[in-house]
Amino acid sequence: MKKISVLGDSNVDIIITLNKSSKLSEPKLFFGGTSANVAAGLSKLGNNISFFGSVGNDIYGQDIINNMSTNSINTENLEIIDNSNTAMVIGIVSKNGERDLYVWPPKCAAHSKYVITDNHIAHLENSDWLHVSGISLREEPVKSSMLAAMKICKKNKVKISFDLNLRTELWGLTEEFKTTVFQAIKYSDFIFGNLHDEINKLFNKDNLLQQLGNFAEHDQVFITRDGANGSTTYINDKVIASKGLEVIPIDTVGAGDAFNVGFIHSMINENNLEKALLNANTVAAYTLEGESSRHQPNSEELENFTNRFR
Numbered sequence: 613m614k615k616i617s618v619l620g621d622s623n624v625d626i627i628i629t630l631n632k633s634s635k636l637s638e639p640k641l642f643f644g645g646t647s648a649n650v651a652a653g654l655s656k657l658g659n660n661i662s663f664f665g666s667v668g669n670d671i672y673g674q675d676i677i678n679n680m681s682t683n684s685i686n687t688e689n690l691e692i693i694d695n696s697n698t699a700m701v702i703g704i705v706s707k708n709g710e711r712d713l714y715v716w717p718p719k720c721a722a723h724s725k726y727v728i729t730d731n732h733i734a735h736l737e738n739s740d741w742l743h744v745s746g747i748s749l750r751e752e753p754v755k756s757s758m759l760a761a762m763k764i765c766k767k768n769k770v771k772i773s774f775d776l777n778l779r780t781e782l783w784g785l786t787e788e789f790k791t792t793v794f795q796a797i798k799y800s801d802f803i804f805g806n807l808h809d810e811i812n813k814l815f816n817k818d819n820l821l822q823q824l825g826n827f828a829e830h831d832q833v834f835i836t837r838d839g840a841n842g843s844t845t846y847i848n849d850k851v852i853a854s855k856g857l858e859v860i861p862i863d864t865v866g867a868g869d870a871f872n873v874g875f876i877h878s879m880i881n882e883n884n885l886e887k888a889l890l891n892a893n894t895v896a897a898y899t900l901e902g903e904s905s906r907h908q909p910n911s912e913e914l915e916n917f918t919n920r921f922r
Contacts, residue, residue, distance in 0.1 A: 613659070613660045614659075614660065614740040614741065614880050614881075615660050615662065615738065615739045615740050615741070616654055616659050616660060616661050616662070616739065616740065616741045616742075616743065616876065616880065617661075617662050617663075617664060617735065617736055617739040617741065617742045617743070617765075617770075618647050618648075618650055618651040618654070618661060618662070618663050618664070618742075618743045618744075619647060619663075619664040619665060619726075619742065619743070619744050619748070619757075619758060619761050620645070620646065620647025620648075620664075620665055620723070620744055620745040620747060620748045620754075620758070621645040621646055621647050621648065621665065621699065621723040621745060621747045621748060622643075622644075622645035622647065622648035622663070622665055622667055622676050622680075622690075622698075622723060623644050623645045623648070623672075623676075623698060623699035623700060623701055623721070623723065624641060624642065624643060624644060624672045624675070624676070624698065624699075624700050624701070625641070625642045625643070625644035625700075625701045625702075625703055625865065625904060625905065626639050626640070626641055626642075626700060626701070626702050626703070627639065627640050627641075627642060627703045627705060627863070627865065627903065627904060628640075628702070628703070628704050628705070629705045629863075630704065630705065630706050630707055631707070636704075640903070640904070642903075642904035642905065642906055643675075643676060643679050643906055644701055644865075644866070644904075644905050644906070645699075645701075645723070646745040646747050646775060646777050646868075646869055647663075647665065647743070647744065647745045647747070647748070648663065648665075648676070648680075649866050649869035649870070649873075649905045649906065649908075650743055650745075650775075650869050650872050650873055650876070651663045651680070651685050651743075652680075652683060652685070652906055652908065653869065653870060653872075653873030653877075653895070653906075653908040654873055654876060654877055655683050655684050655685050656683065656908055656909070656910050657873070657877045657909070657910065657911055657914065658910075658911055659877060659880070659881075661684070661685045661686065662685070662686040662688070662689060662735060662739070663680060663685050663686065663687055663689065663690050664689040664690070664726070664728075664732055664735075664736070664761070665689075665690055665691070665723055665726050665754075666690065666691040666692070666693050666722050666723055666725055666726040666727075666754075667690065667691075667692060667693070667698045667722050667723065668692075668693055668696045668697045668698035668721070668722035669692050669693060669694045669695075669696070670697060670698055672698040672700070673692060673693075673698040673722060676698065677690060677692075688735075689731075689732050689735055691726060691727075693722045693725045696720070696721065696722040696725055697717055697721055697722060698721065698722050698723075699715060699716070699717065699721035699722065699723055700715070700716045701713055701714070701715050701716075702714045702715075702716065703865050705863050705864075705865065708861070710861075710864055711863070711864055711865050713779075713782070713865075714782075715782060718782070719751065720751070723747075723748070723754065724748075724750070724751035724752075724753075724754050725753065725754065726748075726753065726754040726757050727753050727754075727757055728757040728760050728761055732761075733760075733761075733764055736761055736764055736765055736768075736770070737764060737765075737768050737770075739765065739770050740770065740771065740880065741770065741771045741772075741773070741876065741880050742761065742762065742765045742770050742771070742772045742773070743772075743773045743774075743775075743872065743876060744758055744761070744762060744772070744773070744774050744775070744796070745774075745775045745777045746774070746775065746776045746777040746778055746779075746793060746796070747777045747779065749789070749792050749793060749796060750783060750789070755792065758796070759792075759795065759796060759799070762774075762796060762799035762800070763799060765799075766799045771801050771802070771879075771880070772799055772800045772801050772802070773800065773801065773802040773803075773804065773872065773875075773876060774796055774797065774799075774800040774802070774803050774804070775804040775805070775868065775869075775872055776793065776803065776804065776805040776806070776810045776811075776814070777810075777868075778793070778805075778809065778810045778813065778814075780809060780810075780813060781809070785813055790814065793814065794814075797827075798829070800832070801831070801832060801833065802832075802833045802835065802875070802879075803832070803833065803834050803835065804835050804837065804868070804871070804872055804875075805834070805835070805836055805837065806836070806837050806838075806868065807836040807837060807838040807844070808838070811834070811836045815827070821846065821851065824846045825846070825849050828846065828847075828848075830848065831847065831848060832847070833845060833846070833847045833885070834846040834847070835875070835889070835892075837868055837871055837896075838856075839856065839864075839867075840856045840858070841855075841856055842854045842855040842856035842893055843856075843871070843889060843892065843893065845885070845889060847885070852885070852886060852889060854886075854889040854890060854892075854893055855893070856893050856896075856897065857893055857894060857897035857921055859897045859900050859901055860901070861900040861901070862900065862901055862902060862903060863900070863902065863903050863904060863907070864900060865904060865905045866899055866904065866905020866906070866907075866908075867896045867899055867900055868896070869899075869905055870895045870896045870898065870899035870905070870908055871892045871893065871895065871896040872892070873892075873895050873908060874888070874891040874892035874893070874894055874895030874896065875888045875889065875891065875892035876888075877891065877895075878890075878891040878892070894914065894917065894918050894921070895908065895909065895914065897917075898913070898914065898917045
């Protein structure tokens with residue numbers, strides 16, 4: 613079985629649903645984190661997953677480690693940071709399933725303090741795939757650790773997928789940060805991004821195709837997610853449109869992470885781009901029909917869900 617390494621953030625989500633204009637539901641606690649969600653989803657589909665990152669030496673951090681271990685995710689490269697809080701993401705979900713997210717603490721949470729070690733590097737060099745998230749490019753030392761991991765994997769011909777996860781609504785988009793993002797893109801084989809909030813903010817939306825064509829390396833794949841409209845992929849001047857599946861969303865938290873799960877799972881096991889894009893939209897649609905970012909399918913659930921749309 614091929615080895616997939618996932619590096620980045622892991623946290624807990626507190627989700628509050630807006631039932632009526634003046635009433636919120638009781639808060640519900642789930643496991644979360646853009647990178648950890650991808651690790652969990654890929655493991656649930658039967659892949660060999662190792663997680664690289666850090667959590668606080670607190671109750672949430674220990675719960676995260678126990679949950680990953682229970683779900684067959686290798687945690688030997690997950691560090692515990694003393695005197696630092698595991699991040700909490702507070703999600704307000706509207707009546708139509710859309711969400712607003714708030715992070716606490718907004719800076720210096722435990723996931724930002726991950727430092728790559730020689731032992732971690734040895735594991736990464738023996739991976740077949742590395743997945744990372746732009747959440748880890750906001751603060752040091754995790755920023756330098758993530759870029760170092762990508763550089764090492766690029767040198768060792770490990771496939772790299774990078775979800776932009778810019779979160780400009782929370783932290784903005786400075787020129788300095790854009791430079792860092794473009795550096796990470798240069799290392800990547802597959803780049804995921806939300807069309808409106810991420811891709812269009814990094815590039816000129818009025819001339820997007822030409823810009824991506826000029827910027828992308830040969831065989832580098834840019835995948836733009838556009839919610840219910842599906843996705844559009846750019847590779848070697850070719851454009852591939854993949855339709856979204858029509859479902860009634862209960863909760864959109866983690867839909868992008870689920871898309872990444874479906875794509876990576878399909879690419880590493882079948883290596884067919886168009887099939888991977890279809891599978892990505894399918895896993896994302898499955899997630900939309902349940903609560904939280906961890907409403908993700910196992911292989912049997914994914915097959916049964918896919919049959920609904922045949």
